Amino acid sequence: MTDHNHIDQYISAQDIQEMEQGYRANLINCLSGPRAVFLIGTADKDGNSNLAIFNSIIHLGADPPLLGMLSRPDSVERHTLENIRDTGFYTINSIHREILAAAHQCSARYLRTDSEFIKTGLSAEYRPGFHAPYVAASKLRIGMKFLEEKRIEQNQTILIIGQIEYLYLPEGLIDADGNASIFNIEPVVSCGLSTYGLASEHAKLPYAKP
Amino acid sequence: MTDHNHIDQYISAQDIQEMEQGYRANLINCLSGPRAVFLIGTADKDGNSNLAIFNSIIHLGADPPLLGMLSRPDSVERHTLENIRDTGFYTINSIHREILAAAHQCSARYLRTDSEFIKTGLSAEYRPGFHAPYVAASKLRIGMKFLEEKRIEQNQTILIIGQIEYLYLPEGLIDADGNASIFNIEPVVSCGLSTYGLASEHAKLPYAKP
Numbered sequence: 001m002t003d004h005n006h007i008d009q010y011i012s013a014q015d016i017q018e019m020e021q022g023y024r025a026n027l028i029n030c031l032s033g034p035r036a037v038f039l040i041g042t043a044d045k046d047g048n049s050n051l052a053i054f055n056s057i058i059h060l061g062a063d064p065p066l067l068g069m070l071s072r073p074d075s076v077e078r079h080t081l082e083n084i085r086d087t088g089f090y091t092i093n094s095i096h097r098e099i100l101a102a103a104h105q106c107s108a109r110y111l112r113t114d115s116e117f118i119k120t121g122l123s124a125e126y127r128p129g130f131h132a133p134y135v136a137a138s139k140l141r142i143g144m145k146f147l148e149e150k151r152i153e154q155n156q157t158i159l160i161i162g163q164i165e166y167l168y169l170p171e172g173l174i175d176a177d178g179n180a181s182i183f184n185i186e187p188v189v190s191c192g193l194s195t196y197g198l199a200s201e202h203a204k205l206p207y208a209k210p
Numbered sequence: 211m212t213d214h215n216h217i218d219q220y221i222s223a224q225d226i227q228e229m230e231q232g233y234r235a236n237l238i239n240c241l242s243g244p245r246a247v248f249l250i251g252t253a254d255k256d257g258n259s260n261l262a263i264f265n266s267i268i269h270l271g272a273d274p275p276l277l278g279m280l281s282r283p284d285s286v287e288r289h290t291l292e293n294i295r296d297t298g299f300y301t302i303n304s305i306h307r308e309i310l311a312a313a314h315q316c317s318a319r320y321l322r323t324d325s326e327f328i329k330t331g332l333s334a335e336y337r338p339g340f341h342a343p344y345v346a347a348s349k350l351r352i353g354m355k356f357l358e359e360k361r362i363e364q365n366q367t368i369l370i371i372g373q374i375e376y377l378y379l380p381e382g383l384i385d386a387d388g389n390a391s392i393f394n395i396e397p398v399v400s401c402g403l404s405t406y407g408l409a410s411e412h413a414k415l416p417y418a419k420p
Contacts (some may be wrong), residue, residue: 034244
């Protein structure tokens, strides 16, 4: 395999520690590479809806079907985290190009009494027997039951663990082997805190053998 | 916001539970959407190198600079996990199109004594004072110090938490605000277990305000 021939920039732990806080936050947030962004829908106990954009959804396992998501520390008001704790339910909704601007706007710091659904024009959709609202415009929508949270002691971030209860996706997306053509719903990915990208299918590779 | 007008397929928790195991694994693995894949480089205490492909790298925080990655249960032999536990160090290396085939081949079940570096032709690169090998061809390379692991009780998967010690990336990639143009290194993303994609920059959106 040919090695790359660009000139590398080298950054040490010491360099990172001495960076200005915002510069460091931007840089470190970029390093985990592009990943899908989703809208997390919740409602508080009184039914006030909330919608937030997350890029930290992670597959935890298929049996039982678990997804994780990372929440920043609860030292300040975190409406999504509080609603999940209080009600036990949330939704994960995909983002495609046409709703990206509205989805990004959900990252603004609205008051608890201001629903991002109303402020951004993204319609909420409720299904019978499920407390949390879905994003009507999303192509992939997942209804989640909260199971537990794990605190990362080093920085007080919180891994929220949930189980898939309901799944809505376009008819015909799943093939005979169970693979869903997620690239066909044109998922938006993000890199860092402000840069969004689009992803397209490149190759299906067969199960690798020695 | 206009709602979508395709016909939804609806899948319940009961449906998921009744799926054939492989079908379910494929489907659930797709749902978290496209995310960057990386090669994880390690060496055991005797210096035998190992290289594995992971799509579960997650940003945990910038101060201190932490990345997480999810390992499947340690009920069977997991060379990467064992090497990280035994030596305390690992590397995270980006994957671009030209090395994707070799990177995917690292998912084959090689014997402990067979190095994926040699089997796939990806050259290892060692730096003074750091036990784990980097992938010479990768454009973004991160030297990690293992901090701790958290077990997800529901399925015995393990969240590996590490701190960034060294960072190598192409000169000129980081802008004045600290944002690294990761899309410029042409990162490969994956959806599910066998489908790879490419990601490209779409939009930079300003910090959102109410």
